[in-house]
Amino acid sequence: MPTKHTLSADMSTPPGRDPARRSPTVRTVPTLTIVAHPQLQRVGDRLLLESLATDGKPAALSRNAPDFSRPGGLLALPLGDPFISRTPVQFEPGPEEGVRLRVPEDATQVRVATEPLIGRRDFTREELAAGVPLVLAERVVLLLHLTSPTQDSGPEDLGIVGQGEGIRHVREDIARVADLDVPVLIRGETGTGKELVARAIHERGARRAGPFVSVNLGALAKELVSAELFGVERGAYTGAVKDREGFFRAAQGGTLFLDEVGEAPAEVQTALLRVLETGEVYPVGGHTPVPVDVRLVSATDAELEARIEERQFRAPLLHRLAGYEIHVPPLRARREDISPLFLHFARQELEATGEAGRLSSSEPRAEPWLTAALAVRLIRYAWPGNVRQLRNVARQLVIGSRGLSRLRVDTRLEQLLDVEALPVPGRASAPTEAPAPDGTEPKGSRRKPAEVGEQELLEALRACSWDLKATADWLGIPRPSVYVLIDKSSLLRTARDLSPEEITRCFHECEGDLDKMVQRLEVSKRALQRRVRELGLGA
Secondary structure: OOHHHHOOOOOOOOOOOOHHHOOOOOOOEEEEEEEEOOOHHHOOOEEEOHHHHHOOOOEEEOOOOOOEEOOOOOOEEOOOOOOOOOOOEEEEEOHHHOEEEEEOOOOOOEEEOOEEOOEEEEEOHHHHHHOEEEEEOOOEEEEEEEEOOOOOOOOOOOOOOOOOHHHHHHHHHHHHHOOOOOOEEEEOOOOOOHHHHHHHHHHHOOOOOOOEEEEEHHHOOHHHHHHHHHOEOOOOOOOOOOOEOHHHHHOOOOEEEEEOHHHOOHHHHHHHHHHHHHOEEOOEOOOOOEEOOOEEEEEEOOOHHHHHHOOOOOHHHHHHHOOEEEEOOOHHHOHHHHHHHHHHHHHHHHHHHOOHHHHOOOOOOOOOOOOHHHHHHHHHEOOOOHHHHHHHHHHHHHHHOOOOOOOOOOHHHHHHHHHOEOOOOOOOOOOOOOOOOOOOOOOOOOOOHHHOOHHHHHHHHHHOOOOHHHHHHHHOOOHHHHHHHHHHOOOOOOHHHOOHHHHHHHHHHOOOOHHHHHHHHOOOHHHHHHHHHHOOOOO
């Protein structure tokens, strides 16, 4: 196969197009999804309230009816919790395509997030789009939201947890492009799982038998990026005592994933464009081109179009990289997936601590391991660090609750989860607003860096898994200001403050797991990865 065709871009998909929004006319209906239940295997089951949207008929909900089921699943069961009343609550069509919830006096106690619901309450279409948490009898939590009426499971899960509309679109896009040899650009905020999408593309494509090489351009020293990507010939510079093949040749016959491609230096952008156009690399110090047969998948959380206007990124390179674009939605835009993801990560931690049985209780009157109050906090939180941050919170909760019958939330974590919670529907917004479901930043949420104290900075860094961009978003300050605050802080240190001996010891104790190293050393992941590479540990 001629390599230049392997690396050329299919321009049929314009850069910037959002696949998740390509069908604005898709019909959506109100839906109830279980996000907390004493029997945790029920989490993710859902009930479509299609009669409200199609013929205006109300829908009754009680302990014994109707049945909830997993999308595409065969088994359907009612809520079944003995503490939920047999007297139903009623969901009715509301004003302007909204939903009205009516609770009779003798029916189950219902809370809307933290607010008791007495009588009835109307929810607007906008509130449904964001997701409304409903607590039944302080034991079961349902998310009232909008989804498409299809009940099929869609494409296989591809190792990606969740059944929300946004993640279903991502799977569909992966299925469309995986068997094609065009470059793919994955866009999404930090921590949304872009590398997981890249791996799914590789494993479903024709190159699955070849290597998958992942490179974070933001973690490479700028003066070494070209050598790392394209290789080095012996004698090219002081210290180049032998030839090095570089990441492009290491990925020969497979897929090269370039994360944070927006961080590529100008000279590397030029070289990348040349590789995409010719299918050849020039090693540093070399004069003879080397052909490569590689599929390129790249990712970014940056607004590349804005960087093009600022002359920091080359437009022709964007056009080449974006043979097809996939947009990974932020976690706050797929709230029905938060509990399944949380339980997925919790199961991993519980298996490590020997307590996996906590997720399989079948006793109907048992105390819930995942309490309704915690489930509501998880659902309402804005998750600036997205899935990566959720994984970190799950780890903290599971480890902090070892030996206990239910998850225990300490005061610090409670406060952190309440900082950027969605406002309760029907109540005025809190002074600090959560980001909108479409990911846009609320007006007035920016702060002066001088207003951020050392302890607040430390807590934000821990909550965001030491991701500096997510921390900046959390605190409402520019990312460069986070670097300045860290340098000034007496409580914090940076990766450059770590001795080679401390990094090496931690690397071996954590078995090379960079996420575990970040949690133990409490420094930026990107900076730590750079130090690890400099010490030759990554090899």
